[in-house]
Amino acid sequence: MPRDPKDRLPADRLLADRLIVALDVDSLDRATGLVDALAGQVVRFKIGSQLFTAAGPSAVDAVRKRGGEVFLDLKFHDIPNTVEGAAREAVRLGAFMFNVHASGGRAMMSAAAHGSAEAAQAFRLPRPLVIAVTVLTSFDRAALAGELHVASSVEGHVLHLCTLAREAGLDGSVASPNEIRAIRNAMGYGWTVVTPGVRPAGSERHDQSRVATPRAAVQAGADYLVVGRPITGAADPARAAEAILTEMSA
Ligand code: C5P
Numbered sequence: 001m002p003r004d005p006k007d008r009l010p011a012d013r014l015l016a017d018r019l020i021v022a023l024d025v026d027s028l029d030r031a032t033g034l035v036d037a038l039a040g041q042v043v044r045f046k047i048g049s050q051l052f053t054a055a056g057p058s059a060v061d062a063v064r065k066r067g068g069e070v071f072l073d074l075k076f077h078d079i080p081n082t083v084e085g086a087a088r089e090a091v092r093l094g095a096f097m098f099n100v101h102a103s104g105g106r107a108m109m110s111a112a113a114h115g116s117a118e119a120a121q122a123f124r125l126p127r128p129l130v131i132a133v134t135v136l137t138s139f140d141r142a143a144l145a146g147e148l149h150v151a152s153s154v155e156g157h158v159l160h161l162c163t164l165a166r167e168a169g170l171d172g173s174v175a176s177p178n179e180i181r182a183i184r185n186a187m188g189y190g191w192t193v194v195t196p197g198v199r200p201a202g203s204e205r206h207d208q209s210r211v212a213t214p215r216a217a218v219q220a221g222a223d224y225l226v227v228g229r230p231i232t233g234a235a236d237p238a239r240a241a242e243a244i245l246t247e248m249s250a
Contacts, residue, residue, distance in 0.1 A: 019227065021042050022048065024050050031051055032062050041238055061093075071194075074098065076100040077104045083104065100131075102133060109169070109170055129171040132162065135154055173187075181221060194223065196227075198226065215250045
C-alpha cells in the first residue's frame with residue numbers, strides 16, 4: 001500500500017499536507033533556509049532537476065532530517081530496466097512521491113510501479129506514490145501535432161495517457177489547473193491529482209500561462225498543490241504560505 005499521508009497528520013494539518021513547496025533553488029543552503037523558514041507550516045517539498053543536479057541526494061536527506069517529506073520530481077523517462085532501478089533508488093531515498101513520463105509507455109511505467117513496490121517491501125519502507133507526467137504544459141495542440149505527430153487534442157491525449165498510466169499501475173498524474181476537472185471526472189477519486197501553476201488571487205503569474213488560485217484548484221479536485229515562486233520568492237515565505245493555506249481552506 002502507498003503511504004497515506006492523511007493517516008499521519010491531525011485534522012488541522014490536513015490542508016498543510018496538501019501543499020507542496022517547490023524548492024527550485026541552486027544550492028543546499030538556500031533549500032534548507034526555505035525549509036527552516038517554513039517549519040511548522042509546510043510538510044511537503046518538491047525537489048526537481050535544478051536542486052537535485054546541484055546538491056544530489058543530500059537535498060532529500062536534508063529535507064527529511066528536518067521532518068519534511070519529499071516529492072522527487074525527476075520525471076524519469078528511459079528504458080524500463082533503468083527506470084525500475086531509478087524507482088528503487090527513489091524508495092531508498094525515502095521520497096513519498098516521484099514521477100515518470102507517461103510517454104515512456106506501458107512497459108516503462110509498469111517497471112516504475114514494480115520497482116518501487118518491490119523495493120518498498122525489500123527495504124521495509126513505505127511505497128511512494130508514482131505519478132505520471134502526461135503532456136507538458138509547454139505543449140499546445142499545434143506543437144503536439146506538428147512536432148510529435150499526435151493527432152488528438154491536448155485533453156484527449158492527456159486522458160489517454162492517464163488511462164495507460166493507471167493500467168500500468170501508477171497512482172496519479174500531474175495536471176495543469178485547467179485539466180483537473182476532466183481528469184477527476186474520467187479517473188475518479190482513487191486517482192491522485194498533483195497541480196502546479198497555482199497562484200494566489202492577484203499575484204504575479206511569472207512564466208505560467210494557465211494558472212488557478214489555491215481555492216479553485218482545491219475545488220476542481222486537486223489532491224496536491226505545487227507552489228514555488230509565490231512562496232520561495234516572497235520576502236516572508238512563511239507569511240506567503242500561510243496566506244495560501246488560508247485560501248485553500250476558504
Ligand atoms: O514557481 P512555480 O509555482 O511556477 O513552480 C511550479 C513548479 O511546478 C515548478 O517546479 C515547475 O517545474 C513545476 N511544474 C510546472 N508545470 C508543469 C509541471 C511541473 O510548473 N506542467
